[in-house]
Amino acid sequence: MTDAQPHRFGPLDFQLVLLRRMADHQPELVDDARRELGVSLAEMREANRRWQAMTRSPRSRGAAARYRSVLGEPESVARRRIGDLECEARLWPVPLWPTLRFEVLAGPDGTVWNEWLVRAPGAAGPVLSTVADLRAWSCTVDEAARAFAPARPREGSAPTRWQLELTVPGGGTCVAEFSWGLLQRLLP
Template identity: 70%
Template sequence: MASREHAPAAPFGPAEFQLVLLRRMADFQPGLVEDARRSAGASVADMREANRRWQARVRAPGGRSALARYRSVLGAPAAVVPRRVGDLSCEAHLWPVPLWPTLRFEVLAHGGAVWNAWLVRAPGAAGPAPERLADLHPWSATVDEVARAFPPARPLEGSAPTRFRLALPGAVADFTWGLLQEVTPLRG
């Protein structure tokens, strides 16, 4: 039996990681995802393959730690800054995300363990200033920005590992990877 030559896998880097972010967002905002995918020059098959490869990395037995996995894909962070979350001192590792130039992908880590990974506003970038629920549009704000704008926002469990929800006065906001996807008014 002749041996088959296998082509080496294409590199998995920041461009492919953006497709992973988009894949989960497609459940809420397929039109925005389609536009972003096209602007990135990627096909639907590219997005599926990127997600498959990411999931294989996440589930690999004896694989890298979560922080090492992000670094292996995204490279060295653009910044690592100290951050306090309650009594916990963390490091926030920040990477640029070309599809969202005013955002950064943030990984909060303490002692090598990842506590959270999501999109945040880039340091120095102007964020939104929503005053009413009607001011909240898909992909316009991050979890922190919405929580600050609508106190007393209360965290709720998301429907998947990369999803987050906030109970707001009169509505529930859904986020994927920390980016606002939709706001559902409460009927009362």
């Protein structure tokens, strides 16, 4: 990634942005993933800096156009109904997590409603039957919510973080925290 000329911000850089937020809770997993991608800590920070600059620029294009320019054409696009609202679900592969896809839900006017990692269509999800199965990077928000229903959404600690209060077998609850839709940790 390092060279004298600035390079186009692309899928590798975007994966580094995802990892940067996850590093707050899973630094060891992020370091392993970063090494697998062949990039330094400084390169990860630079990718995140560039992403933040793109999202905050007064000349910034909308989120939907930004994802398309960074990730290319979606692997798939499907109409989806959520309650009374119809949206478009756009999915992109994420090479670091081959069984996941980055999903952007966009409203009829193109406004991005949600953006996170989901299980790829047709990919087997994890077996989640006990709290011990809830390990970092093991499942998505939707998978945890289905496995430990009823689940109650809670406000996350940052814009790309979600929390779910899950009902655990035998009674009681626990709170799971997700970054970009991927489980990071259980809160005490």
